[in-house]
Amino acid sequence: MSAPAGPPDTGSDDKLDRGVLMVAGVVVLGAIMSILDVTVVSIALPTFQSEFNASVATVAWTMTAYTLALAAVIPITGWAADRFGTKRLYLTSLVLFVLGSVLCAFAWDIGPLIGARVLQGLGGGMLMPLGMTIMTRAAGPDRVGRVMAVLGIPMLLGPIGGPILGGWLIDVASWQWIFLINLPIGIVAVFAAWRVLPQDEPQPSETFDFVGMALLSPGLAAFLYGVSSIPEHGTIQATEVLAPAIIGLALVLAFVIHALRKDHPLIDLRLFLNRHLTIAVVTMSLFIVAFMGAGLLFPSYFLQVRGETTTMAGILLAPQGIGAMVTMPMAGRLTDKTGPGKLVLGGIVLIALGMGTFTQLEADTSYWLLLSSLFVMGLGMGMTMMPIMTAALASLTHGEVARGSTLMNIVQQTGGSIGTAVMSVILTNQILNNDSATAYYGAVQTHTIDQLPADIVGLGRSALAHAFGDTYLVAIVLVVLCLIPAFFLPRSKQELRTDPREEGEGEGEGDANQAPVVLH
Template sequence: MSTETPTQSSPASDKLDRGVLVIAGVVVLGAIMSILDITVVSVALQTFQQEFDATSAQVAWTMTGYTLALASVIPLTGWAADRFGTKRLYLIAVGLFTAGSVLCASASSLEMLVTFRVIQGLGGGMLMPLGMTILTRAAGPERVGRVMAVLGIPMLLGPIFGPIIGGALIDSASWHWIFLINLPIGIAAFVYAFVVLPKDDVEPSETFDWLGMVLLSPGLAAFLYGVSSIPEAKQEHGTVWTAQVVAPAVIGVLLIAAFVPWALNRKNLHPLVDLRLFSNRTMTVAVLAMSLFAIAFFGASLLFPLYFQSVRGEDALHAGVLLAPQGIGAMITMPIAGILADRIGPGKIVLAGITVITVGMAMFTQVEADTSYTYLLSALFIMGLGMGGTMMPIMSAALATLKEHAIARGSTLMNIAQQVSASMGTALFSVLLTNGTIDLDPTDPATYVPGLADAFATVFVVATILVACVLIPASFLPRKKIDHAVDPTVLVGH
């Protein structure tokens, strides 16, 4: 474990001091690299098809391969952080991600590009849970809401500005630059982290859970592969019940199910993912809230740029620009939500945030082929205001109740829940949209575009209902500040 450093908080401290902000800069830089690269590639898929003479299903593997690698490595992060130290592991993750980026830019075939995207994902998957661990340890539980608000900026803005950056780089240079841009950023992040992060003081006492790794990491990868294949199967075969979907999904579920009793076995002192953290009521509620939110929000996030492109005829770059009000709204409320979550507890903040998002999402249930941009951008701005008070307060609610040596395991658990749920949400909304448009005739513009708009409106109804469902677990989150000095019973460790 890392030793106490001058950047760690005391109960008396309130504002984020300079030391914590400097460390936050390291973490945010790494998070920006990882998250932007998920979305920045989305605008290059058509370019990849032309460059490598491939189908849309084949080039989709440039995104699927990254996501699978990212999900597979997350479970290892908690153990590796405890075993080798957060600074060493963070430097390795930044180096691996940067090297993978350079390799992607040098790829001369689609197979090479997918392979190098997997290398990128192995590094990128460690950056976010490590960043949460580093920031929470630096600031202490009393200020976890504020540091999570800082970390939330790239998490919420990445999906918005990724397409803008990707489109601009492809238009002005070439597709290689969506990867090469990570080289100077990666070098800066590596040097910054090497200088700023406190030296690791590790006690190598934990053994590695080999059986857990064999069960969980392949299980997650297989399950997400099956889930991510659902839209393609539905589009090509008219059903999701294909071998490409069912076989890996079932294998993944069986492996994950086998991991559960093994992780809870008392003889297994250091499971790969510590499911005993679910004995903490707040952690359990936070995982449920995060899972529902990720399904609804990340799934619905797929719909907004698609609506602007397919219904309103915007290109990828302008569709990304039109999403900016969402980011502006989030930037306004996120710092305020972080401060309030620390002072009055995250429960009230999350309830308010989800309510506001539901209102904004409900506005999209009324979209038509000619809905005014003022109406659409207002709805996105309202959703952004709610987003700033939702995701990171849920994260802070979970991590604020953990002892220092359990933080790495807690952030790993939350990131797995978020990644799996986001993939499920993306698949769900892709299938719903496909079902809604399957009978439309693209050769008849008079009926196709209005019908397409109606299909989007119908899917937004489902998104609104799912977002509103987050209110149920959110209502059980703490609604008052946790007094860590007086109430140590909420803290969970090994």
């Protein structure tokens, strides 16, 4: 049963009650499916090539189509949540995602598989922003940090468990099971959401911003398509990269102009009048570009330099997730009590320290050193990502939470794509600048290492390791730059809960405290 809450009950600050935890469990189920699906499918790309006799470029569309569908649907989530209610929309998103998963499993060719991935993306794109909205409203402003920590669980499990689960399912069963595994999880998630989530009433909604939709969704999709094409072409100057990216940026810029002139735009850019949200968005943008881009390189090093299997590479990344699981619950509680500022600064420093090891990579760097460094980075990540989210959402009013969640997910999706593309291009250029690294890397890709002389293999592995290390230098610079905006994040509970608008400090504080919904 949901009811409007008055000022937060300080007695509820100590722990999350059973109702909020049940809501969190439902949201985590949906988020795990959505995030796992990205990394699980990435491991199956070679299998798709052989099964459907398709090229690498064609098979890559099973990833790209999903990402673009996510980007296209995220902008409408805030409006749709207000118009139809979060519970109804969340159930619809789950059904779409599960239906898309089943259709993927029964795809008879690469074309139908790509089409089914689009349907999956349309459902999956709404799950994360809706989940953030539901949990933020359920917990209230004084417990946002702790529920964000809970939502961080699938973000950790996806990159770590995806390659392991995908490789295992393909080995013991078939590629179809990387999609069919979503069916039982999805049925449980739908039933749990129907029983547990509060029945919120749709808000009296303004007319849908069709112009904004026509500008922003295709603009984001075109921009991300251009960015995601960079690794394939190896340069930003390729027409296949520049044309969609420039068109996408032009559409996004047109949306910004439109949104600033319209009373009720698809994404309310006036949210940036909230200083906390603005600083959090800038910090999150830099952090996602640096951390997600670097995250791409960890498994690649283990696979290409150390010759590990995909499953083992996933296992070797586990210390990072374990580290984050250690600090994330504590960071959630401390964020609610003291604000995110100091925690985020400490987390960024830990990430930079851990990543420093990877700037000195060799072909035989001690696994104990690497795994310890990953654990330290995980500790830092647990203190960083969700506290930044809390800084963005805690001071928003009830009516702004859905739009704020949507905005943060757009930032994450865009930043992740940019980071992945940038680090891929830097690594590729580092490899091409060294003949030994180029020869060894080519042999890895074509599975012809056995045909190379032993001395060439040794030189190639060492050169390739150095290429990874040089790429991590760029990543660590970006991580350190995150300290600048993070310095301005709220450093006290009172500052975090205040809604600082340009119209006057503290004017939104009452609304922010009155608006959230608490489950009883």
